[in-house]
Amino acid sequence: MYLERLERTLPELRVRLERACRRAGRSDADSITVVAVTKSHPLAAIQAARDAGLEVIGESRVQEAQTKWETAGDLGLNWHLVGHLQRNKVRHALKMFELIHSVDSLRLAVAIDKEAERLRQRASVLVQVNASGEESKYGFSADTAFGPIVEICALEHVRVEGLMTMAPFTADEVVLRETFQRTRALFDRCRNELEMFEGRHMSMGMTNDFEIAVEEGSTMVRIGTALFGERVR
Ligand SMILES: *Cc1c(COP(=O)(O)O)cnc(C)c1O
Numbered sequence: 001m002y003l004e005r006l007e008r009t010l011p012e013l014r015v016r017l018e019r020a021c022r023r024a025g026r027s028d029a030d031s032i033t034v035v036a037v038t039k040s041h042p043l044a045a046i047q048a049a050r051d052a053g054l055e056v057i058g059e060s061r062v063q064e065a066q067t068k069w070e071t072a073g074d075l076g077l078n079w080h081l082v083g084h085l086q087r088n089k090v091r092h093a094l095k096m097f098e099l100i101h102s103v104d105s106l107r108l109a110v111a112i113d114k115e116a117e118r119l120r121q122r123a124s125v126l127v128q129v130n131a132s133g134e135e136s137k138y139g140f141s142a143d144t145a146f147g148p149i150v151e152i153c154a155l156e157h158v159r160v161e162g163l164m165t166m167a168p169f170t171a172d173e174v175v176l177r178e179t180f181q182r183t184r185a186l187f188d189r190c191r192n193e194l195e196m197f198e199g200r201h202m203s204m205g206m207t208n209d210f211e212i213a214v215e216e217g218s219t220m221v222r223i224g225t226a227l228f229g230e231r232v233r
Contacts, residue, residue: 002041002048002228009227010052017221020214032214033201035080037224040231043068049227050075058082058101058222062089069096082164082203082222084138087111094123101164101203101222104128104138109152116157126164126203127152131182132175134168142182146189153196162201162219163187167209176209180216187217 013034021029035058036049046057046068059065060083069079074096081097084104090111093100103109103125116123127149130139140148153160165183167176183204191199205213205221213221224231 002045003051005229006048006052006054006227010054013223013226016211017214020211024215024217026214032218033220035082035203035220035222036227037082037206037222038068038228039064039083039224041224041228043072045228046072046075046077050077056080058224060084062086062093062096065096066092090115094119094121099124099126099161101126102128102138103152104130104140106148106151109148109155109158113155113157122157122159124159124161125152126162126201127160129163129165129183129186131165131179131186132168137166139165142186145186149190149197150194153194159198160196161198162203163190164203166206167204167213169208171208173212176212177216180204180213180218184217 017032018029033056034054035056036054037058038045039060049057056078058080078098079096080099080101081093082101085093085100085102085108087108094115112123128139129142129145130137131142133141152158163183163186165179167179187202190197201220202218203220203222204218207223207225210221210223
């Protein structure tokens, strides 16, 4: 059932990505990473994602990911953590996830650094920016993020590959665009001023706003509903 759905929704997604790129004068639609967000869907969704040719899946809770992982292994996919990470789950997270999108405090970054050192790894992360300023959202405010990003970049066992943001849940295109533009401005500043900031990825855009995010420079979209349908909880 998931595979049938993906055979329809994935080509649609690719067309929409392509069009959004074209509107923005971007010729790199193929290099935008699609993170297929499988949270609150069963393992079958992850298997179908792989069968449909997707390469990256996103989960938002360590515990849920772990249950799936322990049943099936990584299935040859890259697993990304897109949701908030508690410090006491860092050890488990580093075992499963190739990229953590949600580094939202210096304390968490330090905990990741420590655990990565113990595992003799370098953990790849994105710094989460709360570019909309909503109180309910995790992440550094766009105005004050630069200082902490400097400190996170200095951690020896952490590799900062870019930024992630979540826009507000709104259909207001102006608000969405401003959120992404603020993130983009911070991304450009980090890239220009920080040697240790690798600046490979801007993870922006979900089902409701990914086209605007792509127009504003996103390199990584996190898509659940548009691929797998509404989540049941
Ligand atoms: C659930 C989730 C998504 C996917 O949301 P959709 O609107 O279903 O595409 C993306 N990013 C994060 C951080 C999420 O928690």
